[in-house]
Amino acid sequence: MDTIELVGFVAGALTTIAFIPQVFRAWKLKETRDLSLAMLVLFGFGVLLWACYGFWTGSIPVIAANLITFVLILLLFGLKIRYK
Amino acid sequence: MDTIELVGFVAGALTTIAFIPQVFRAWKLKETRDLSLAMLVLFGFGVLLWACYGFWTGSIPVIAANLITFVLILLLFGLKIRYK
Numbered sequence: 001m002d003t004i005e006l007v008g009f010v011a012g013a014l015t016t017i018a019f020i021p022q023v024f025r026a027w028k029l030k031e032t033r034d035l036s037l038a039m040l041v042l043f044g045f046g047v048l049l050w051a052c053y054g055f056w057t058g059s060i061p062v063i064a065a066n067l068i069t070f071v072l073i074l075l076l077f078g079l080k081i082r083y084k
Numbered sequence: 085m086d087t088i089e090l091v092g093f094v095a096g097a098l099t100t101i102a103f104i105p106q107v108f109r110a111w112k113l114k115e116t117r118d119l120s121l122a123m124l125v126l127f128g129f130g131v132l133l134w135a136c137y138g139f140w141t142g143s144i145p146v147i148a149a150n151l152i153t154f155v156l157i158l159l160l161f162g163l164k165i166r167y168k
């Protein structure tokens with residue numbers, strides 16, 4: 001793996017795992033008022049389209065990172081609906 | 085622009101503009117308690133690295149989308165610090 005690939009890998013890992021502390025925070029506080037529902041919906045559709053893009057261009061990392069992010073956004077969406 | 089490029093473009097646009105309603109919500113409510121600071125920091129570093137990756141691979145859309153997202157995350161970070 002060269003430096004450019006490594007930077008892409010770390011970038012993808014960071015933008016994916018970033019939502020883990022947000023899921024924990026929503027789950028712990030049982031409060032999601034300050035989270036924007038529009039953000040979750042737009043971002044959710046965005047990462048699904050990124051996963052399609054990865055599928056069509058044959059990029060496993062793009063598919064994997066975006067599907068994991070999608071699951072985390074789906075969890076946040078569920079928490080947002082439950083604790084609105 | 086073929087279909088795959090178009091899907092990538094729409095995906096990038098969605099995951100970028102998604103943070104606009106979140107900035108507005110934080111600014112309007114003057115409340116950011118439910119927003120995870122760790123999410124903002126991890127995501128901010130992630131999109132900066134994505135912009136570097138775009139720079140090195142010569143992808144203007146990747147640079148543009150991630151720099152715009154970085155500015156929005158920076159605004160949210162400022163609002164999080166101000167209204168914590």
